[in-house]
Amino acid sequence: MAATLSEVRTLLEVRQLGKRFAQRQGRDKGHEPSPWVIQDLSFSVRAGEFLTIVGPSGAGKSTLLNIIAQIDTASAGEIVFDGTPVSSRDPRALKPGIDRRIGYVTQDDNLLPWRSTLDNVLFALEVQGRLNDETRAHAETLIRAVGLAGFERYYPHELSGGMRKRTSLIRTLVYDPPVILMDEPFAAVDAQTRTQLQADLLTLWELGRKTIIFVTHDITEAIALGDRALVLSKQPTRIAAEHMIPIPRPRNVKDIFALEGFADVYEKIRADVQ
Amino acid sequence: MTDATLETAAEASTVSRKAVIYGGRLLLAAAIILAWEYEARTLGPLFFAPPLDVLERIVTLALSGRMLTDIAATMRVSAAGFAIAAFCGVLLPFLLRRSLRATEAIEPYIMASMGIPKYALAPWLILWFGIGDLPKLIVVTLVVFYILYITTFAGIRGVDQRLINMARVIGASERVIAREIIWTSLLPFFFTGLKIALPRAVSATIVGEFLVSTEGVGRSIESARQISDTTGVFAGVVIAIALVLTINGIVNLVERWALRWRPVERDMQI
Numbered sequence: 001m002a003a004t005l006s007e008v009r010t011l012l013e014v015r016q017l018g019k020r021f022a023q024r025q026g027r028d029k030g031h032e033p034s035p036w037v038i039q040d041l042s043f044s045v046r047a048g049e050f051l052t053i054v055g056p057s058g059a060g061k062s063t064l065l066n067i068i069a070q071i072d073t074a075s076a077g078e079i080v081f082d083g084t085p086v087s088s089r090d091p092r093a094l095k096p097g098i099d100r101r102i103g104y105v106t107q108d109d110n111l112l113p114w115r116s117t118l119d120n121v122l123f124a125l126e127v128q129g130r131l132n133d134e135t136r137a138h139a140e141t142l143i144r145a146v147g148l149a150g151f152e153r154y155y156p157h158e159l160s161g162g163m164r165k166r167t168s169l170i171r172t173l174v175y176d177p178p179v180i181l182m183d184e185p186f187a188a189v190d191a192q193t194r195t196q197l198q199a200d201l202l203t204l205w206e207l208g209r210k211t212i213i214f215v216t217h218d219i220t221e222a223i224a225l226g227d228r229a230l231v232l233s234k235q236p237t238r239i240a241a242e243h244m245i246p247i248p249r250p251r252n253v254k255d256i257f258a259l260e261g262f263a264d265v266y267e268k269i270r271a272d273v274q
Numbered sequence: 275m276t277d278a279t280l281e282t283a284a285e286a287s288t289v290s291r292k293a294v295i296y297g298g299r300l301l302l303a304a305a306i307i308l309a310w311e312y313e314a315r316t317l318g319p320l321f322f323a324p325p326l327d328v329l330e331r332i333v334t335l336a337l338s339g340r341m342l343t344d345i346a347a348t349m350r351v352s353a354a355g356f357a358i359a360a361f362c363g364v365l366l367p368f369l370l371r372r373s374l375r376a377t378e379a380i381e382p383y384i385m386a387s388m389g390i391p392k393y394a395l396a397p398w399l400i401l402w403f404g405i406g407d408l409p410k411l412i413v414v415t416l417v418v419f420y421i422l423y424i425t426t427f428a429g430i431r432g433v434d435q436r437l438i439n440m441a442r443v444i445g446a447s448e449r450v451i452a453r454e455i456i457w458t459s460l461l462p463f464f465f466t467g468l469k470i471a472l473p474r475a476v477s478a479t480i481v482g483e484f485l486v487s488t489e490g491v492g493r494s495i496e497s498a499r500q501i502s503d504t505t506g507v508f509a510g511v512v513i514a515i516a517l518v519l520t521i522n523g524i525v526n527l528v529e530r531w532a533l534r535w536r537p538v539e540r541d542m543q544i
Binding site: 124128 | 447537
């Protein structure tokens with residue numbers, strides 16, 4: 001598995017990335033520079049790879065994804081997407097989503113409360129001017145695939161947490177960005193729903209084989225989903241370790257503990273998570 | 275209990291709740307009219323016009339067509355002034371949103387101009403613009419503008435930045451973000467502003483009509499006052515109240531439709 005993957009081209013590269021936030025006025029009177037949240041962080045992702053990133057709370061995981069998604073600036077280093085440097089120090093020069101080539105499923109579902117399930121899913125297609133019979137049918141297929149059929153006309157506040165997660169997931173899948181970032185998308189739901197959502201995600205991924213960067217604090221989740229898992233250090237955040245996940249696909253997420261190789265890689269990752 | 279009986283029970287409780295509310299309203303109305311009648315009898319019709327006389331006057335005004343022309347005149351100025359103020363009061367925050375520096379530079383001047391006593395400006399405005407609708411229009415516009423400007427700005431500042439980021443990543447243009455996310459997010463603020471501003475627009479017009487006018491609800495109150503016709507004053511006040519209540523009712527209906535996506539715990543309306 002690892003051998004075949006290395007032959008595939010690198011799609012996204014993070015080089016010596018660093019981030020420190022601007023000082024707040026009135027604080028830090030001594031003019032000491034604010035501390036580095038992320039420092040000298042480098043990794044790369046291959047096309048079609050499912051990369052998971054494990055890190056403790058407050059390890060700057062969301063900040064890292066925000067920088068990759070171009071919502072936030074980097075303070076040092078660069079991000080190279082498909083051979084082109086894309087990061088910037090100037091917030092006005094940022095191109096969020098890099099022309100729809102990077103999708104971002106955030107920790108909060110960020111659904112538009114005034115749009116129904118279907119209209120939230122269609123929002124991306126609408127703003128991209130790509131709403132037609134074909135894309136609409138695709139959206140409806142995805143809605144059915146994640147078990148939201150019958151809830152198309154419901155507003156987000158009328159849905160359960162798991163349903164909102166599914167909606168926000170397929171809102172990104174529907175416009176087919178080649179890279180998808182996921183920031184602990186299943187952290188806020190109960191364990192059973194989470195397992196179901198993980199299984200749904202893997203099913204959808206097997207169909208399209210997108211490049212996914214999936215951030216989580218849950219080691220089991222990182223193993224169940226990923227081809228490869230990176231472990232982040234405490235602040236200033238850098239890559240502490242890298243582990244290939246030797247479990248063959250398709251994987252049964254519900255019985256992931258019982259699969260051969262799970263216990264071994266779990267122990268290794270846990271030893272690296274500080 | 276089955277679902278059906280639960281539902282019937284819920285319906286029954288809604289019905290009884292409504293009965294209590296409307297019953298309470300009727301009782302209050304009766305109490306107010308009784309107190310009104312009592313005051314009229316003890317203080318005399320010069321100081322307190324009896325309710326029945328006022329009602330009779332309103333009917334006379336309505337039948338003669340005076341009431342309709344007065345209301346039309348008042349509404350003409352209120353609506354035009356309100357429309358201009360609403361356009362500027364909503365547009366300006368949307369423009370200033372793009373530049374924090376411009377906002378900070380302009381804000382003190384807007385706040386300072388808010389301190390101008392608008393009604394006191396009226397005689398000076400008449401000097402400039404004569405005795406037509408224009409001076410009244412300017413007063414109404416000034417009264418309403420600040421309310422909508424401040425509520426709209428508060429709404430814009432309260433927009434969830436995460437929704438804007440999400441839309442940007444998806445590829446939404448700034449125009450789509452302004453229209454879909456910022457405008458819809460601030461609708462609750464906008465309707466709050468509307469509910470404060472619309473009655474004020476009507477009041478401002480009526481006060482303007484006291485000073486200079488040939489028709490309008492304010493004119494009818496003022497001309498009644500000049501000949502000590504208390505019944506006429508009261509009739510004008512009742513018509514003004516009815517006008518404001520009607521406008522508020524319409525705003526409530528529009529709000530309920532525009533914000534139908536919001537979770538509503540109970541039927542709370544102001």
